Amino acid sequence: MKRRDFIRTTVVSASALSIFPADLSSVTRESIPGSIEKRSLGRTGEKLSVIGFGGIVVKDATPLESSALVKLAIDSGINYFDVAPSYGDAEIKLGPALEPYRKNVFLACKTGERKKEGARKELEQSLKNLRTDHFDLYQHHAVTSVDDVDTIMGPGGAMETFIDAKKEGKVRFLGFSAHSVEAALALMDRFDFDTILFPVNFATWNAGNFGPQVLERAKEKKMGILALKAMAKGPWPEGADRTKYSKCWYEPLTSIDDITMGLRFTLSHPVTAAVPPGEAELWKTAIKVADNIQPLSSEEAEEIKEKGLKGIPLFKYSGS
16 A cells, blocks of 8 residues: 555544544553552553553652652652663663663653664663663654655664664664654554654644544554644744743643643553653642543533634644
8 A cells, every 4th residue: 555545544543532522442551559550551461540640740859869760750650761871971870760660560661863873872872871671662753754764664763773773672662753744654654664653743733633543453453552742732932931841842731620631631541551741740730630541521622612613723734
């Protein structure tokens, strides 16, 4: 099947996933009193906490602050940690803080390098920074264009490093994060990845037609679905004061009610886990509301749809 025909077919089939209450039969849910819910991750056999720890939370933190944040995560039942070299000094701060718990957590890392040699260099440095001999998940980071996909999957592309690293035991599962529908569909068409990390947000979904196509295809492939931007409100308004949330390139949801709403929307889909924004305050709020994150009813979904349609989405998909 040609890529253009594949995308067209996938878009048409996506409508079923827009129906609420969403079908969560493809994920196994595990609830333990006093701990954050865990869900199965596609076909990997792993179960991850529905709230993840984005490594950017410890960016610019002191070693003491980093250790305290990681301990809070562990004590709350979080076992999913995700980081990348592009998050400033996050890897260097997370490595020592996470070291005492490493054997009991699922550690994901990413590379923005598109060629084999660059990806290998970043992989080895990240392993060193994180003080580990392997990553549970290694991902192509923020793939946006089909040209990126062509480079990654072509001769001498980063995919060669991924495959070699898995053979070497340095990574267990392979995935990608993407910020465009076109790139996500193209990657899923060209390799049998274990996971996808993708924006699943009430506004982008409803006002931007961005997400249904991708989640439907990932579900068909039995991939683990990890979510970004669940707690995003939309683009920063012009002239907005970003000082308080300097780690957010978008305007985040900030009230407890709105954060709960955003997370419930995202986790009402067959999503394993959501990664909150990098601001420690917002991440802590996500932990606080975790017990209230139940699937939406049809009525609640309709209310959120109306709210989403009034917003300005971070991402849009034209379908062309």
